[in-house]
Structure formats: C-alpha cells, structure tokens
Amino acid sequence: MTVSSASRTDEGRYVLITGASSGIGAELAWLYAAQGRPLVLWGRDAGRLDAVAARARGHGVAVQTRVLDLADGAAAIAALRADDAAHPIGIAILAAGLGDMRRGDEVVEKAEDVLRLGLVNYATPSAMAAAAAECMVPRGRGHIVMLGSVAAFHALPFAAAYSGSKAGLKRFAEAQQMALAPLGIGVTLVSPGFVDTPMSRRVVGAKPFLQSAPSAAHRIARAVARNQPHLVFPFVFSVLRLVDTLVPWPLKRRILAAIKADQTD
Numbered sequence: 001m002t003v004s005s006a007s008r009t010d011e012g013r014y015v016l017i018t019g020a021s022s023g024i025g026a027e028l029a030w031l032y033a034a035q036g037r038p039l040v041l042w043g044r045d046a047g048r049l050d051a052v053a054a055r056a057r058g059h060g061v062a063v064q065t066r067v068l069d070l071a072d073g074a075a076a077i078a079a080l081r082a083d084d085a086a087h088p089i090g091i092a093i094l095a096a097g098l099g100d101m102r103r104g105d106e107v108v109e110k111a112e113d114v115l116r117l118g119l120v121n122y123a124t125p126s127a128m129a130a131a132a133a134e135c136m137v138p139r140g141r142g143h144i145v146m147l148g149s150v151a152a153f154h155a156l157p158f159a160a161a162y163s164g165s166k167a168g169l170k171r172f173a174e175a176q177q178m179a180l181a182p183l184g185i186g187v188t189l190v191s192p193g194f195v196d197t198p199m200s201r202r203v204v205g206a207k208p209f210l211q212s213a214p215s216a217a218h219r220i221a222r223a224v225a226r227n228q229p230h231l232v233f234p235f236v237f238s239v240l241r242l243v244d245t246l247v248p249w250p251l252k253r254r255i256l257a258a259i260k261a262d263q264t265d
Contacts, residue, residue: 013037013038013090014037014038014039014040014087014088014089014090014091015028015029015032015037015038015039015040015089015090015091015092015093016039016040016041016042016080016083016084016089016091016092016093016132017029017032017039017040017041017042017093017095018042018043018070018093018094018095018096018125018128019042019043019094019095019096019097019147020039020041020042020043020049020052020095021041021043021044021045021048021049021052022043022045022048022052023095023195023213024095024147024192024195024213024216024217024220025041025043025093025095025096026048026052026213027213027214027216027217028093028095028217028220028221029041029052029053029056029063030052030055030056030059030217031214031217031218031221032091032221033055033056033057033058033059033061033063034059036059036060036061037061037090037091038061038062038063038087039053039056039061039062039063039064040063040064040065040066040083040087040089041053041056041063041064041065041066042065042066042067042068042079042096043065043067043068043096044067044068044069044070044096045067046067049065049067050065053065062087064083064086064087066079066083070096070119070120070124070125071116071119071120071124072124073119073123073124073127076124076127076128077127077128077131080092080128080131080132080135081131081134081135084132084135088135088139089132089135089136089142090141090142090143091142091143091144091145091224092128092129092132092142092143092144092145093145093147093220093224094125094128094129094144094145094146094147095145095147096120096125096147097120097121097125097147097149098116098117098120098121098162099162109159109160109161113161114160114161117161117162117165118161118164118165118168120165121162121165121166121168121169122165122166122168122169122172125146125147125169126146126168126169126172129144129146129172129173129176129187130176132144133176133180133185136185137180137183137184137185140183140184141184141185142184142185142186143185143186143187143188143224143227144176144180144185144186144187144188145187145188145190145220145224146169146172146173146187146188146189146190147190147192147220148166148169148170148173148189148190148191149162149163149166149191149192150191150192150193150232151163151166152166152167152169152170152191153167153191169189170189170191173187173189174189174230177189177229186224186227187229188220188223188224188227188228188229188230188231189229189230189231190220190223190231191230191231191232191233192211192216192232192233193210193211193233193234194210194211195210195211195212195213195216196210196211196212196213211233211234216233219231219233
C-alpha cells in the first residue's frame with residue numbers, strides 16, 4: 001500500500017471498508033466511489049481486491065488498498081492507525097466477517113473454527129472500532145459501522161461460534177454508541193438477514209427474505225447518512241426479534257434445537 005499525506009481537500013473524507021474484495025464490502029466501495037468519496041479498501045484476496053479498486057477508480061476517486069487477514073488483530077490495529085495517519089478516515093465500515101457452522105455430520109464445531117470466528121467476527125472488528133474512535137475523537141467527527149447479523153439475536157446450536165461472535169459484536173457496538181455519541185462520533189450496527197454473497201451461497205437450504213448485495217449496501221449507506229444506531233433488514237426480522245422476546249425460553253429452546261442447517265465447503 002502506498003502511504004502519502006492526505007490533502008486538505010480529502011482530509012476526513014476517506015471511507016475505510018474491510019471485506020472489500022467481494023459481497024457487501026465491494027458494493028459499498030463502488031457506492032461511495034460514485035459519491036466521490038476516496039477509499040481505503042482492505043481484503044484478503046489481492047486479485048479480487050484489485051478488481052474492486054479498479055472499478056472504484058473509474059469514478060475518479062483515490063483508492064488505497066491493503067491485503068490483510070483480520071485473524072491477526074494486532075496487525076489490523078497497527079494498519080488502521082497507519083492508514084488513518086496517511087488518509088484521515090471519516091467513515092470506517094468494518095464489513096469483513098466469516099460465516100461457518102457445524103456440518104451435518106459433525107457433533108460439535110471445531111475448536112479452531114470457533115477461535116477464528118471469534119477473532120474475525122468479534123475481537124478484531126471491536127478493536128478496530130476502538131482504534132478508529134481514537135483517531136476520530138480528536139477531530140470531533142467520524143462514523144463507525146460494524147456489520148453484525150440477525151444471528152446475534154438467537155442462540156443457534158448449529159452455529160454457536162457465528163451467532164456468539166455476532167452477539168458479542170452487537171453488545172460492543174451498543175456500548176460504544178453510548179460512549180461516543182457525546183463526542184460527535186456516530187456508530188451504526190448493521191444486522192442483516194440473508195444477503196446474496198459468496199458466504200451465504202455456502203449455506204444449504206432455504207434462505208428466506210434473501211436480499212441482494214447492492215440493496216444491502218444502499219440500506220447501509222442511508223443508515224450512516226441518518227446516523228442510525230441500529231439497522232435491521234429486511235424489516236420482518238425486526239418483527240421476529242420482538243416476537244422472540246415474548247416467547248418463553250423452554251419453547252424457544254425447543255424451536256431452535258429443531259432447526260437443521262448445513263453448508264458446503
């Protein structure tokens with residue numbers, strides 16, 4: 001990644017997007033590029049990330065890229081601080097994440113998978129959100145976006161690591177919102193249902209209320225513009241979340257235990 005000093009014109013206009021090499025992250029990159037926002041794009045796949053960056057540059061904006069595995073949280077924190085020093089970030093969208101679940105022929109999730117999901121879905125994005133806040137607070141402005149999941153609302157026995165990691169991110173985002181609001185920093189937690197991305201395509205079976213990645217990106221950008229604390233979509237999941245709070249735990253437990261799910265490699 002080329003590091004240079006930000007111009008006065010672009011200071012605080014850069015949008016950092018993790019998970020930008022595909023799915024929602026890529027769509028957000030193209031959306032913000034079309035709005036004239038310079039970008040800092042992170043991803044794990046260099047080839048796909050370069051392709052996303054090339055399309056974004058077609059809108060005439062500056063685009064910086066970084067290839068990084070978010071399982072290395074310390075490296076991610078250092079990289080965010082370095083990128084902000086070179087290109088002050090106005091919006092940090094932490095969209096990278098992993099989806100995984102217990103396979104149909106497995107009794108429990110693999111310990112290594114549980115650790116990796118905990119790092120990539122919760123520990124690293126939470127630490128990055130804290131690092132972004134450190135950079136934004138002295139400037140008195142900025143917005144942090146954390147991409148969660150409606151899975152955070154439920155204890156899923158076939159995806160304990162995934163639902164648990166997203167639940168942890170949800171609680172962190174809610175707490176950070178309260179801490180940063182008086183300091184002029186916005187925080188938006190995004191809790192989508194199924195979105196048509198490479199991750200969701202691995203899931204075997206029905207995907208109710210499936211949303212397109214471009215639609216999801218537009219919803220997220222609108223939520224950021226409105227400084228919306230929590231975006232849940234599609235709307236039916238907001239209703240289900242309310243119903244979930246009214247269902248007695250013994251009944252809820254039987255329902256969740258009966259759900260079957262699997263995924264391809």
